Amino acid sequence: MSSSDVIISAQNVKRLYMMGEEQVWALGGVSLDVYRGEYLSIMGPSGSGKSTLFNVVGGLDMPTEGKVYIDGVNIGEMDQLQVAFLRCRKIGYIFQTFNLIEVMTALGNVMLPMIFSGMPDKQADSKARALLDRVGLGERYDHRPDQLSGGQQQRVAIARAMANDPAIILADEPTGNLDLSTGQEIIEMLQHLKDELGVTIISATHDHKMLSASNRVVYLTDGKIEDIKDRSELDITFGTIGGSEV
DSSP: OOGGGEEEEEEEEEEEEEETTEEEEEEEEEEEEEETTOEEEEEOOTTSSHHHHHHHHTTSSOOSEEEEEETTEEGGGSOHHHHHHHHHHHEEEEETTOOOOTTSOHHHHHHHHHHHTTOOHHHHHHHHHHHHHHTTOTTOTTOOGGGSOHHHHHHHHHHHHTTTOOSEEEEESTTTTSOHHHHHHHHHHHHHHHHHHOOEEEEEOOOHHHHTTOSEEEEEETTEEEEEEEGGGOOEETTEETTEEO
8 A cells, every 4th residue: 555545654653651660661662554444453461552552543642752643744743732623623532431421412422522623503413413313323312321221322422433524433442341242233333434434443452353344453562563464364263363362
């Protein structure tokens, strides 16, 4: 693929955290290109750095060293307001714990990113309803999160992630709090968004079902990339990947 196909580029990214007086390098020099319209999964054991890499490539955290480009823009050269604007316009986020606002309805949660971006209320309302229809929640506009199942809450989160027509969706363990069947539905929904709309999806995951939808899988160990495999190279069976438990 050419450089024009790259939507995110991490170049020798390092991330240092201080734990008391101890220095911990969560990332030890990661270089990775993410291509437009691909479904990329990031895997690794706890402490491998996958959540840190996920946050850095999504502009939620900044590298201590190295550079991250999102659609050709070096986010390290942007101020906080510019990064926030880029995140609002370019990236949608889906979290394991859904991160919905409990006092707001499904409709209100989906409208919120659009309101932040300056969209008029009437237009945001109409678009939020269309997005909830799209994820199968057309009869749940006025339900608060505590009136929805886990799967329904994650569907609201997906609709919210799509609110500002992002080029990138970051999904952090999106099936982690869901049962097997519901998790499969969410994976299929994300894959459909990728195929239909050309959205780039990056997922930090332990769920082997997620890998079956992925174009590539990045394996992290001790803050460094251990391997990158294309979908055709994966040996996936129930409960294992390439013979290793997941």
